[in-house]
Amino acid sequence: MKVCIFGAGAIGGYVAAKLAQTDVDVSVIARGPHLAAMQEKGLTLLEDGRDPINVPVRASDNAADLGPQDYVFITLKAHSVPAVVDTMQPLIGAETTLVSGVNGVPWWYFHKLDGPYEGTRLRSLDPGNVQWNGFGPDRVLGCVVYPAAEVVTPGTIKHVEGNRFSLGEPDGSKTDRAAKFSVALSAAGLRAPVRPRIRDEIWLKLWGNLSFNPISALTHSTLDVLCTNPGTRSVARGMMLEAQEIAEKLGVRFPVDVEKRIDGGAAVGAHKTSMWQDLELSRPMEIDALVTSVQELGQLTGIATPTIDTVASLIKLRAKVAGLY
Known part of the structure; x- marks a missing residue:
């Protein structure tokens, strides 16, 4: 082979x-x-x-x-x-x-x-x-x-x-x-x-990447912090619930609920997400595959994504200012 x-x-x-x-x-x-x-x-x-x-x-x-x-x-x-x-x-x-x-x-x-x-x-x-x-x-x-x-x-x-x-x-x-x-x-x-059902696993991983990555890059917070701080946890939850509605309309089944998924992120500990690392190292940031794509899927399915849209606007501007998007 x-x-x-x-x-x-x-x-x-x-x-x-x-x-x-x-x-x-x-x-x-x-x-x-x-x-x-x-x-x-x-x-x-x-x-x-x-x-x-x-x-x-x-x-x-x-x-x-x-x-x-x-x-x-x-x-x-x-x-x-x-x-x-x-x-x-x-x-x-x-x-x-x-x-x-x-x-x-x-x-x-x-x-x-x-x-x-x-x-x-x-x-x-x-x-x-x-x-x-x-x-x-x-x-x-x-x-x-x-x-x-x-x-x-x-x-x-x-x-x-x-x-x-x-x-x-x-x-x-x-x-x-x-x-x-x-x-x-x-x-x-x-x-x-x-x-x-490989798409179920794609979404289970994407659930965290969609939310944790841009929030961590914007706040410079590791997973244990952003998943337990009430404010950032609430933002992550909002993004994930919007994504869940889109995914379920496309036939996806989630094996865990949002709270367990966020708790799983917290359990990883003081980890810097890849998007934050890319920002620090001046590497192009993986925004479209993790965030913009979900926005596009929301438009396709007719599901509003106000929390995702807000975070997307912030992280895209942060990346553009850094010359990484």
């Missing part, structure tokens, strides 16, 4: 390091000092309670060096993907599956979704239908990424917590391609359940 990790940063590097310890033919697309370090000395993985592991990986910034793959695991941030659709084409053969490990509402969300919105395309996520036309939604296998990891130095990944990558076909069917990729991840020591 040939697997290319496209965007081998923290999460992509973690997956690559795990797969490289199996019989999978794994390669990575990366750039800059991180790429140079992997090319020179391999990829190093740090996990609590284990000795550091160093594995050789085939690494390049040019997809043409790697050729067609069985699976391309996309671990970029959502706003980065449209710009690389063309450069990714050498990795895509007739039978290639694209594993969508991107946060937020995915561009393929309405592909094969029963109901009146089937086939709808989201402008906030795929302007100009670049991904829909360039990849084709039939290639996509959904994936909800749960682990946390970080690049501590170029070529070195530290695994923080979690090892689950939930997989699911857009139409909920059981397929060989989903089963085979699940087996490959499981052999690498990762949890990879195949879910018949």
Whole structure:
């Protein structure tokens, strides 16, 4: 099995390091000092309670060096993907599956979704239908990424917590391609359940990202603080209830209520969300996939999102002032 990790940063590097310890033919697309370090000395993985592991990986910034793959695991941030659709084409053969490990509402969300919105395309996520036309939604296998990891130095990944990558076909069917990729991840020591309702898990994760990320970036508060402070907890609750109404209209089932979801965020502790980290590090902020997309879904379904709209206006202006949106 040939697997290319496209965007081998923290999460992509973690997956690559795990797969490289199996019989999978794994390669990575990366750039800059991180790429140079992997090319020179391999990829190093740090996990609590284990000795550091160093594995050789085939690494390049040019997809043409790697050729067609069985699976391309996309671990970029959502706003980065449209710009690389063309450069990714050498990795895509007739039978290639694209594993969508991107946060937020995915561009393929309405592909094969029963109901009146089937086939709808989201402008906030795929302007100009670049991904829909360039990849084709039939290639996509959904994936909800749960682990946390970080690049501590170029070529070195530290695994923080979690090892689950939930997989699911857009139409909920059981397929060989989903089963085979699940087996490959499981052999690498990762949890990879195949879910018949992958959108339920997408929304459960998005619920927190939609609210916690922009609030933390605006207030510079860690999860334990913003989830317990009465004011910010109330704002998060308002955003999540609006999102829940939208999701349920689209057929999503939530396994927990809003209060339990917020309590779960508080239990993570003094954690800086990715959006706050991006602001601090002057990296483009992942606003559209996590926030704007939900606004668009509200407009599509006719559901008002006043709390989300307010927070979206604030975080977009904050990001624009910083030159990150």
